[in-house]
Amino acid sequence: NQNLNRVEFFEGIFSTPKLATIDSSSELLSLANKFKKIEHYYYEKNEDVLIKKKIAILGSYTTNYIIDILRLYLYYNNISGVFYFGKYDNTAQEFLSPNSELYSFNPDIAILLTLSSDIKWFPNLFSSKNDVEQWINDQINQYQIYWDKTKEISCQFLQTNFVKPIEKQLGNLEANYHFSRWNCIDSLNIALAEKHPSNVTIIDTEYLASLVGRLKWFSEKDYFISKQGMSFDVMGLFAQSLSNSIAASLGKIKKCLVLDLDNTLWGGVIGDDDLDGINLDPNDAVGEAYLSFQKYAKLLKERGVLLAVCSKNEKEIAKLPFQKHPNMILKLDDIGCFVANWH
Numbered sequence: 301n302q303n304l305n306r307v308e309f310f311e312g313i314f315s316t317p318k319l320a321t322i323d324s325s326s327e328l329l330s331l332a333n334k335f336k337k338i339e340h341y342y343y344e345k346n347e348d349v350l351i352k353k354k355i356a357i358l359g360s361y362t363t364n365y366i367i368d369i370l371r372l373y374l375y376y377n378n379i380s381g382v383f384y385f386g387k388y389d390n391t392a393q394e395f396l397s398p399n400s401e402l403y404s405f406n407p408d409i410a411i412l413l414t415l416s417s418d419i420k421w422f423p424n425l426f427s428s429k430n431d432v433e434q435w436i437n438d439q440i441n442q443y444q445i446y447w448d449k450t451k452e453i454s455c456q457f458l459q460t461n462f463v464k465p466i467e468k469q470l471g472n473l474e475a476n477y478h479f480s481r482w483n484c485i486d487s488l489n490i491a492l493a494e495k496h497p498s499n500v501t502i503i504d505t506e507y508l509a510s511l512v513g514r515l516k517w518f519s520e521k522d523y524f525i526s527k528q529g530m531s532f533d534v535m536g537l538f539a540q541s542l543s544n545s546i547a548a549s550l551g552k553i554k555k556c557l558v559l560d561l562d563n564t565l566w567g568g569v570i571g572d573d574d575l576d577g578i579n580l581d582p583n584d585a586v587g588e589a590y591l592s593f594q595k596y597a598k599l600l601k602e603r604g605v606l607l608a609v610c611s612k613n614e615k616e617i618a619k620l621p622f623q624k625h626p627n628m629i630l631k632l633d634d635i636g637c638f639v640a641n642w643h
Contacts, residue, residue, distance in 0.1 A: 306338045314376045325535045332368040350380040358386035359413030361529030366539050373543030377552055395449045412459040415529050427479040436491050447497050456549050457500045461489040463509040503545055556606040561618055566590050575620050580627040594629040606636045613640040
């Protein structure tokens with residue numbers, strides 16, 4: 301009965317957005333430790349709806365905590381992971397040796413976690429553009445070997461790009477020269493995006509680090525004491541991003557954005573304020589905010605996400621801004637399904 305209660309507790313966690321709202325790594329790890337004790341019971345009860353995948357984790361830093369949190373986010377996406385942990389900083393040997401445990405594990409998904417410290421050498425100061433280009437090619441060729449190997453075993457491969465370090469060798473001049481380490485890392489990240497094959501997904505950790513700030517992303521203390529590749533505080537964010545990428549590789553993606561109208565696409569209530577009364581004024585801070593949101597929704601539509609409307613409104617009145625307001629960015633042609641009524 302106690303185990304059943306715990307299973308039901310986690311069914312509640314995984315069936316609501318609650319898990320995605322937890323930003324404390326300590327709280328996530330506490331949940332992960334509780335889940336480990338009943339994972340077997342949870343799996344037995346929910347086996348019919350779970351996607352079971354063998355996942356190999358490789359890299360140059362310690363991943364125990366990340367994987368514990370990742371396991372939660374995977375179950376949130378109805379994915380049950382069986383994990384293989386590569387030996388610390390042993391990626392090349394794992395891929396190059398046909399007798400390695402990686403190949404006997406035969407993963408469905410392999411994840412390579414990288415650090416800028418994995419880059420063993422950089423172009424010298426005042427290197428020519430050709431020298432920098434050759435350096436980029438040398439780095440890409442190294443990863444091309446891994447990409448080719450994962451093709452041989454029909455494995456989906458996820459690889460993080462490189463987060464630029466906090467320290468800058470050239471200080472404020474770092475952005476001014478093509479041979480600076482920061483610019484070299486940026487160029488390498490671009491090359492990874494351009495040259496990776498279809499079975500490889502690049503995880504944009506550089507974006508995640510810039511989102512939270514490098515001072516929060518990095519922890520030298522955690523790295524030197526226990527070889528953690530990022531600070532304890534951001535492991536939840538990183539694990540969630542990994543889980544989303546794994547889910548997307550399995551076809552579990554969001555395909556439709558359903559929009560309300562009043563005080564969502566415009567300020568005010570169209571039925572009360574009429575066409576001239578709703579706020580879509582680009583010279584007003586509030587109106588500009590609604591227009592900015594519409595621009596983002598338009599970008600999603602151009603990407604292939606379906607846009608729909610679901611609103612408590614008179615249908616013909618609700619359509620007026622799309623048809624007649626001069627500042628509307630979204631038009632009726634952008635909406636795949638338009639539902640407005642009182643039901």
